[in-house]
Amino acid sequence: MSPSLNSPLPKHPPLAEDLVATLKDHFGSRFSQGESIRMQHGRDESVHEAAPPDAVFFARSTQEVADVVRLCHRQQVPIIPYGVGSSVEGHVLAIHGGITIDLAGMNRILATHNEDLDATVEAGVTRLQLNASLKGSGLFFPIDPGADASLGGMAATRASGTNAVRYGTMRDNVLGMTVVLADGKIIKTGGRARKSSAGYDLTRLLIGSEGTLGIITELTVKLHPIPEAMSAAVCAFPDVEAAVDTVIQTIQLGVPMARIELLDALTISAVNRHSHTTLRELPTLFFEFHGSPAAVSEQAQIVQGIAGGFGGQEFAWATHNEDRSRLWQARHDAYFACLQLKPGCRALPTDVCVPISRLAECIQATNEDISLVSIPIALFGHVGDGNFHLVVLVDPTSAADMHAAEWINERLVERALAMSGTCTGEHGIGIGKTRFMVREHGAEAIAVMRAIKTALDPTNLLNPGKVLPPGTAS
Structure with missing residues (x-):
């Protein structure tokens, strides 16, 4: 069973002093252990008990995310990606402690290709921000989950919204991504081509993984003509x-x-x-x-x-x-x-x-x-x-x-x-909803999901306790 709505949260050791000192030296005020900032990042729109992280890092680039993840990997510190906190199933709660990486400051629109109907953005760009930048182009980004969510968070949760009946979900509208893995390696998935049969579809694997397999830092998304x-x-x-x-x-x-x-x-x-x-x-x-x-x-x-x-x-x-x-x-x-x-x-x-x-x-x-x-x-x-x-x-x-x-x-x-x-x-x-996963997918399919999680995050540092029911790599 997953934690009930009022169950006590697990204990965890404090952050090592040398890790804290290193992060403070490198990033100054963008690394915070302040209580109010930790509490802000330890709750979402759900009814679940707040679970603040031990610290919050405000990222500005993919390389910074990779550097922090690499340090956390060395010291086995959990990492929780954070967009705008609009999730409703406890996705951003630091139930095992660790460091939350806030991606909201990564909000640059890197490229817009009107002729090809796509745009490449950092993960902190929100849907309203992207659409405002497209004003006058005759194009728009249609996925609208209600809240002005970040596109990275929308991809991580496979979000959709009111337009999905015509335009699909994030699964259908992301062409490629830049992702930081659990050990700090940076990979690129997909591309700008509208179709490909080259190898495993890592983009679709990571969309909907809720930060448990990698941290999305950049996305290339489809744009659509305004009717x-x-x-x-x-x-x-x-x-x-x-x-x-x-x-x-x-x-x-x-x-x-x-x-x-x-x-x-x-x-x-x-x-x-x-x-x-x-x-x-x-x-x-x-x-x-x-x-x-x-x-x-x-x-x-x-x-x-x-x-x-x-x-x-x-x-x-x-x-x-x-x-x-x-x-x-x-x-x-x-x-x-x-x-x-x-x-x-x-x-x-x-x-x-x-x-x-x-x-x-x-x-x-x-x-x-x-x-x-x-x-x-x-x-x-x-x-x-x-x-x-x-x-x-x-x-x-x-x-x-x-x-x-x-x-x-x-x-x-x-x-x-x-x-x-x-x-x-x-x-x-x-x-x-972890307790429903076996009922929906069956034990064998969950075992495959666990194998994927173990292959990409063998020590279970990326958003631990989410998606998979309790088990080998939950």
Whole structure:
């Protein structure tokens, strides 16, 4: 079993004095053992107990990362990569102590190749920063997990977001990377070519490895043309099942949607209060259509017809850029809006993904479980690709709240796995979902993952305790 949400953390020895002295001499104030900085880097958006590192190093280059990793390797000190701390499964918690390497200062856009539709950036560049730099080019980077996450962190967790139904996930949008291995060696994976059959695909191996196999310091990512026409709309439904049936039929008919998002009535009420919107407080779909003006019009007519057949109310359109941005900002702020439903609470965010044909069944059964507990639980997600989230609001000091939250999470994951789905569509494993890994992949596949981890990080220094369940190289 992985650590429960309130379990005590393991003990670890303090950093060696000579290592601390060396790092202070080389990097001055960019190496810190200050309590406030350590605490800032020892928590994320999850409900897990904070676990600060022994020190934090603020990196400025790949070579600096390699130098620090090499020193830590010699003295067997754990290393935790850190982007902006927006993860939700305990990915950045220093549960075995060690040194956190903060990559936020590595935020240079190294090259943009408009003709080839790609850009090379340092790991600390955020998605909004990259898109701001592309203004006027006619191109954009589409992966949008909600938070203004760093691209290195997004690759490490195989992030996606509202645009995944059309543009894919980070797995589909990273061409190559520069990575520092556990012993300080620097490797480059992939390249700028759009396809290759040359050897093992190390890029895909490292994407989603959550800092357990290497530290991503640079990435080359795909860019996409900004569509000629874009239009967004919201449509309320009498119940969640009608909204989900609309999604399923839309996808099965092959309508090339850019985004389809579901927010249940509780989430909509929270969004209205937080973002000062006036949406009907009913289960609601957010749509976005991309393409030529004629294609967008045709897509919209088809989807309106489908929605009407399932009791969908009149579409409310947002065609101007400002209105669309406001609408999607409200959607991206849904998580923070839901936190206000229970002041002083913490959130246990969880997500699953199932085949689209099982989505309605999975959500209906999940709502039945939600009706059996007394804590607030909001449901929303990227239903265009079968992925949805729960935001479970708890008082971490309440045993009853924590028991209900773990029960809901367990039921949700077991149901998704029984439907040939996954325990997480985009949040990742961290420490929060390690206990589901054998159930999803099987013991033999986990043994292969352990063998890979052991080959690349034999002494288990890179983000130890994450992804793999307890075992030889967990």
